[in-house]
Amino acid sequence: MDQQKSVINIQHITYRYERSPVLDNVSLTVQPGTFLGLVGPNGSGKSTLIRLMLGLLKPQIGTVRLFDTDVRKFSNWEKVGYVSQKANRFNAGFPATVFEVVSMGLFGPVGLFRFLGKKDRKRVYEALDTVGMKSYTKQPIGRLSGGQQQRVFIARALVSNPELLILDEPTVGVDANAAQRFYDLLAELNREHGLTLLLVSHDVGTMTRYVSDIACLNQRLHFHGSKEEFEENPDFSTLYGYDVQHLVHEHGELTQ
Numbered sequence: 001m002d003q004q005k006s007v008i009n010i011q012h013i014t015y016r017y018e019r020s021p022v023l024d025n026v027s028l029t030v031q032p033g034t035f036l037g038l039v040g041p042n043g044s045g046k047s048t049l050i051r052l053m054l055g056l057l058k059p060q061i062g063t064v065r066l067f068d069t070d071v072r073k074f075s076n077w078e079k080v081g082y083v084s085q086k087a088n089r090f091n092a093g094f095p096a097t098v099f100e101v102v103s104m105g106l107f108g109p110v111g112l113f114r115f116l117g118k119k120d121r122k123r124v125y126e127a128l129d130t131v132g133m134k135s136y137t138k139q140p141i142g143r144l145s146g147g148q149q150q151r152v153f154i155a156r157a158l159v160s161n162p163e164l165l166i167l168d169e170p171t172v173g174v175d176a177n178a179a180q181r182f183y184d185l186l187a188e189l190n191r192e193h194g195l196t197l198l199l200v201s202h203d204v205g206t207m208t209r210y211v212s213d214i215a216c217l218n219q220r221l222h223f224h225g226s227k228e229e230f231e232e233n234p235d236f237s238t239l240y241g242y243d244v245q246h247l248v249h250e251h252g253e254l255t256q
């Protein structure tokens with residue numbers, strides 16, 4: 001029987017760093033074209049789940065498949081873009097231009113020292129154009145604001161033309177306006193380029209405006225479904241497994 005291809009397929013994962021499990025029997029499937037928001041309190045296992053998805057950690061129990069291939073055998077890493085939480089931390093003296101940082105997305109750090117062909121250069125410019133940063137090409141990365149740097153990191157992740165983009169708390173340290181523009185950009189990439197997105201964020205209120213689906217993690221997966229289902233279900237305590245007031249408050253503000 002033909003199964004619809006999934007971008008991410010996680011089955012019954014249990015993971016522990018030490019004794020107690022950080023993730024307990026988590027299963028999650030992400031279909032192409034989804035914009036999934038992954039939410040959960042501090043320490044709920046979000047980053048751990050991402051590391052498992054990227055094959056950086058091995059689950060004690062369960063399996064991870066990326067584009068229908070077991071992550072242990074997966075090699076098409078150009079299909080996967082990843083922007084980590086710590087990405088927007090270049091200080092003013094960092095000796096690389098915006099162009100160089102984005103070109104690293106093509107070849108890794110070696111890109112800095114390698115001759116870029118015409119096509120490669122074009123891809124770098126296109127990626128910068130997509131995120132609205134083409135006019136900053138020659139600027140040192142460290143002189144840009146946090147929000148601008150974040151866009152450059154998205155461009156770096158986009159330059160290899162990925163089908164899946166994973167972002168771990170990308171708006172940390174970015175002001176509210178820049179964060180909103182950033183979410184707009186992600187929504188556009190999802191809508192117009194069909195990019196599958198997985199966004200980890202604490203900011204449930206803002207995120208629900210943009211995503212198509214929501215997954216609520218707190219060691220276990222408390223909810224996974226469409227944004228509409230999430231918003232219709234009044235029992236946030238069961239859904240989210242924590243901090244009910246905070247969520248209802250944020251959610252309330254959003255719908256005013």
Ligand SMILES: Nc1ncnc2c1ncn2[C@@H]1O[C@H](COP(=O)(O)OP(=O)(O)OP(=O)(O)O)[C@@H](O)[C@H]1O
Nearest residue numbers: 017018022040041042043044045046047048049202
């Ligand atoms: N390398 C590690 N060794 C041991 N314990 C770890 C390690 N990394 C994370 N943990 C623990 O695992 C739990 C989940 O951490 P994780 O970073 O996945 O959560 P998170 O949901 O991403 O948190 P946050 O929102 O604060 O970033 C936490 O209790 C954390 O202390």
